[in-house]
Amino acid sequence: MALDQHKRDSPIHKHDCKTCDCSFANGTALAQHLQNSSVHASSFAVPYNGIPASEIRPVYQVDLKLRHSNPEPRRIIELTRTTLETRIVSAIIDGALRLLPPDQDPAREAIRMQKIRDRTERASQAEKLFNMRHSAGNEVVQKTKITPDILFSSPTIVHGVLCHWIEYKDTFGFKQNPFVHKQHLKQFRKYATTLGSGMVVYSVGFESELLRVEGVTCFREAEVMGWLDSKISQRQYLARVD
Structure with a gap:
């Protein structure tokens, strides 16, 4: 317990690699270790780099x-x-619908607002599930005034990236998304x-070169959860061996 407390509080251990149980003088040295060490190599042979804007724009x-006319994704x-997944097309439709003015018909407007509430609730539930799954086995601190979905007590390696925090978005990220993309950029820069x-x-993924914010890395959920599952399986295997 005392050792754990020391590691949490001491600046000497600010740049530790928990996986390899070693310390580094600064963040640059730690980042170089993460990049070069085979221990932290990604389990995905072909990295996901996003979807080109040329496929999203049409x-x-x-x-x-x-x-x-509130079009359906199939239409x-x-x-x-397009060859884009239905979930991606649906997210792009949601972006276009944000530009609709309030419907003058009370009944139709009530239906539209209910759909927005339902979508918000689904996103909230997806966020909670992601947080619960990823927080397992990681030391997470309670939320502060700045509230990313996951805030680590110390820098943590996630999929080869040094992270102090993780923000989850239950959507497809694209630059033309009205209001939302600019709001997200402001949020990420603050974090x-x-x-x-x-x-x-x-x-469900994102547009290529979506984020150009220093210190912020963008991933699709499939890659992160695949990496996490492999780490959990590795820990379970080592536990059985021990």
């Missing part, structure tokens, strides 16, 4: 034209012949400036 343009896929480097995880 879908969004059609969504804008048809937003007053957009037929019209654009990075105040808390240090961190990670943003999008549930």
